[in-house]
Amino acid sequence: MRSKASIKSHPLHPILVSFPIAFLIGAFVSDLIQAFSGNANFWITAYYLEVAGIVMGILAAIPGFIDYLYTIPPKSSAKKRGAKHGLLNVSQLVLFTIALIIRTNGSGNDILIIILEGAGVIIIGITGWLGSTLIYRNQIAVDPRYAEAGKWKEEYLDPSKEKMKVAALDELKLNQMKLLHVGNQRIVIGKTENGYVAFEDHCTHRGGSLAGGAIICSTVQCPWHGSQFHVVTGEVKSGPAKQNIKTFPLTETAGNVYLQL
Numbered sequence: 733m734r735s736k737a738s739i740k741s742h743p744l745h746p747i748l749v750s751f752p753i754a755f756l757i758g759a760f761v762s763d764l765i766q767a768f769s770g771n772a773n774f775w776i777t778a779y780y781l782e783v784a785g786i787v788m789g790i791l792a793a794i795p796g797f798i799d800y801l802y803t804i805p806p807k808s809s810a811k812k813r814g815a816k817h818g819l820l821n822v823s824q825l826v827l828f829t830i831a832l833i834i835r836t837n838g839s840g841n842d843i844l845i846i847i848l849e850g851a852g853v854i855i856i857g858i859t860g861w862l863g864s865t866l867i868y869r870n871q872i873a874v875d876p877r878y879a880e881a882g883k884w885k886e887e888y889l890d891p892s893k894e895k896m897k898v899a900a901l902d903e904l905k906l907n908q909m910k911l912l913h914v915g916n917q918r919i920v921i922g923k924t925e926n927g928y929v930a931f932e933d934h935c936t937h938r939g940g941s942l943a944g945g946a947i948i949c950s951t952v953q954c955p956w957h958g959s960q961f962h963v964v965t966g967e968v969k970s971g972p973a974k975q976n977i978k979t980f981p982l983t984e985t986a987g988n989v990y991l992q993l
Contacts, residue, residue, distance in 0.1 A: 748792035749863070753856055755785030756828055760849040767842055782832050782849075789825045796821070803872055806918070808939025810870035817862040824855035871944060871955050884911075886943075891915030891993075898982070899928065899989040909952075911943040914993065918943075919980060921989065922963060924950045928982050928989045929963040936968075936975035 759781035766774035796818065804814045831848040834841055866872045885904070889896050891914050898912055904923040911933055912919045918933035920943045931952070933943050940956035947953075951969055953960045959973035966976040983990045 748788065748795065752785045752789035752792055752825075753860070755781045755788060756824070756849075756856065757853055759785060759828070760846070760853050763842070763846050763849060767846060779832075779835060782828055782835070786825060786828055786832065789821070789828075793818075793821065793825075799872065804866070804870070805934065805939050805941040807934065808870075808941075810866060810872065810939070813862055813866055813870070814872075817859055817866065820855050820859045820862070824852040824859065827852040827855070869956065870940070885909075886911045886913075888913040889991075891917075895983075895990050895992045897988050898930075898991045901928075901984060901987050901989060903989075904928075907947050909943050909947055911941070912991070914991075917993075919991070920952075921982070921991070922947045922952065924963060926950065926964075928984070930980040930982050930991055931961070931963050931966060932978045932980075934977065935959055935961075935973060936977060937971075937973035942977070 759778040762774045762778035762781060766772065766778065800811075800814045800818055804810045827848045831845045831852070834845055834848075885908070887898075887910070889898070889912055896914070898921050899910060904910060904921070906923055906925065909920050909922040912921060918941075919930055920933045921928055921930045923929075924947070929950070931942070933941055935942055935954040935956065937954065937957055937959045940954045940959075942952050942954055942961070945953045945955040947963060950963050951960050952963050954973070957972055958970070959968070960970040961967065961973070961977045962969055964979065966979040968974060968976055980991060980993065983992065
């Protein structure tokens with residue numbers, strides 16, 4: 733077994749993202765004030781804010797891209813939303829970069845610079861809405877916890893092995909889950925009143941991560957829209973999901989739990 737970065741959102745992302753938003757909007761506002769007042773000091777201020785905003789935007793994009801690759805569940809509505817979020821962020825950085833180039837060339841085209849920055853600010857608003865949706869609806873930046881059941885657990889396994897040790901019998905507490913990455917598959921193991929269970933980490937409604945939800949009385953609930961599935965049979969217990977999830981057999985030997993695909 734080998735550990736990798738946790739599925740939880742990168743801790744630097746929500747911190748860094750505030751800086752480019754503040755700096756780039758500040759550059760746009762400063763240019764507007766300069767255009768109406770004629771005070772050249774605001775033009776200089778806008779220049780430095782724009783440079784700082786572009787640099788911080790690039791830095792903030794790094795943990796954001798890591799989140800897109802490793803945190804957002806694959807084949808989910810959040811993955812599409814995350815892609816739009818990233819592409820729009822790149823677009824607004826391009827607009828502000830073009831505005832900066834025009835500014836440094838000294839072409840004197842103040843109106844074009846303000847138009848480019850204004851378009852960038854509009855895109856910032858859209859990406860902010862998408863980012864908030866990823867956080868509050870898709871719970872991408874939420875730190876998963878299980879009531880009285882310990883912290884988030886996640887491991888990567890070698891898919892070439894037919895039989896894989898996935899946990900010790902006493903590793904998980906009652907109703908706690910653990911996310912396993914087996915090649916391209918994401919599988920959840922959980923501990924119920926009747927022992928360990930294993931099922932796919934993919935809600936059949938919109939692709940939410942079931943490992944980030946809650947399990948009780950052998951039923952797991954998706955954190956996105958509340959779909960519920962029986963963790964032994966995979967049967968849908970409550971919608972909006974209509975399709976069952978896949979379950980996997982586990983064996984217990986010498987105090988350990990093994991998964992065989």
